[in-house]
Amino acid sequence: MKKTYLSVAVVLALGGSMLFSSCIGQFALTNKVLDWNNQVGSKFVNELVFFAFWIIPVYEVTYLADLLVINSIEFWSGNNPISASTKVIDTENGRYLVVCDGNGYNITCETTGEVVRLDFSEEEQTWSVNANGESYPFMTFVDDNTVKMVTPNGDFQQVELSEQGVYAYSQIASSFMMARR
Numbered sequence: 001m002k003k004t005y006l007s008v009a010v011v012l013a014l015g016g017s018m019l020f021s022s023c024i025g026q027f028a029l030t031n032k033v034l035d036w037n038n039q040v041g042s043k044f045v046n047e048l049v050f051f052a053f054w055i056i057p058v059y060e061v062t063y064l065a066d067l068l069v070i071n072s073i074e075f076w077s078g079n080n081p082i083s084a085s086t087k088v089i090d091t092e093n094g095r096y097l098v099v100c101d102g103n104g105y106n107i108t109c110e111t112t113g114e115v116v117r118l119d120f121s122e123e124e125q126t127w128s129v130n131a132n133g134e135s136y137p138f139m140t141f142v143d144d145n146t147v148k149m150v151t152p153n154g155d156f157q158q159v160e161l162s163e164q165g166v167y168a169y170s171q172i173a174s175s176f177m178m179a180r181r
Contacts, residue, residue: 025071028082030062078103152176 037049053059070082087098094111104119117130125141140148148156159169
């Protein structure tokens with residue numbers, strides 16, 4: 001009788017592990033709290049805050065929220081609501097609002113209201129820019145050391161991810177900009 005219960009428990013545990021594989025998630029809330037703690041002050045202050053957050057129990061609550069709610073949302077929707085963030089960038093050409101939703105970036109010019117979207121296709125390993133309803137790929141990862149970059153004439157050129165490769169590509173881009181003047 002006890003052997004039967006043990007067998008059933010093992011089968012259920014193995015079946016459950018197969019069902020729930022790859023839903024670990026980013027634990028984004030817990031990681032944001034840890035990142036904040038790492039920027040509080042010196043390493044001694046960071047350590048004191050770390051211990052205080054275990055005593056209070058900030059880390060336990062964020063870990064539980066990630067485990068039970070946020071990672072489940074990420075698993076079923078494909079987006080982690082905590083990983084979304086917003087930044088404001090001031091430049092000499094205007095002020096831009098950059099919103100990261102976990103899948104890409106929406107860049108809005110506050111002066112004109114123009115919106116440009118940057119998306120990353122995991123399947124194709126390609127970054128694309130989306131503007132005015134059109135999508136234009138501009139960079140595809142070939143391997144760890146090489147990408148294909150769009151050239152000014154619309155073709156793609158393989159670029160080595162090194163100082164020399166980036167310099168060579170910047171020369172192509174700057175020669176195009178000079179020719180347009």
